[in-house]
Amino acid sequence: xxxxxxxxxxxxxxxxxxxxxxxxxxxxxxxxxxxxxxxxxxxxxxxxxxxxxxxxxxxxxxxxxxxxxxxxxxxxxxxxxxxxxxxxxxxxxxxxxxxxxxxxxxxxxxxxxxxxxxxx
Numbered sequence: 001x002x003x004x005x006x007x008x009x010x011x012x013x014x015x016x017x018x019x020x021x022x023x024x025x026x027x028x029x030x031x032x033x034x035x036x037x038x039x040x041x042x043x044x045x046x047x048x049x050x051x052x053x054x055x056x057x058x059x060x061x062x063x064x065x066x067x068x069x070x071x072x073x074x075x076x077x078x079x080x081x082x083x084x085x086x087x088x089x090x091x092x093x094x095x096x097x098x099x100x101x102x103x104x105x106x107x108x109x110x111x112x113x114x115x116x117x118x119x120x
Contacts, residue, residue, distance in 0.1 A: 007049025011042025047111040054107055058100045
């Protein structure tokens with residue numbers, strides 16, 4: 001949540017004042033200025049925050065499973081570690097890395113579809 005919030009605040013602050021003033025001079029209301037100026041300028045920041053949040057979410061989910069889950073990838077890693085099976089621990093790390101890369105790639109794909117004028 002925090003990386004997304006920081007990114008969106010930065011994105012809204014990056015809106016060109018000239019564009020907002022021009023739209024206001026043309027009679028645009030607050031919502032019209034939001035849709036035509038603020039939202040498009042915040043989109044790159046939003047997707048940057050999303051990519052950062054995805055990596056934090058996977059790592060956070062695995063650590064949360066250590067604390068109180070009955071099953072999951074974190075519990076699987078903990079069980080493999082306690083049974084002295086480093087091969088299974090590395091396999092679980094590979095699965096979590098693949099999951100992170102897949103979600104990251106999905107975010108990049110959505111960004112390219114949502115903003116074809118800008119490359120991710």
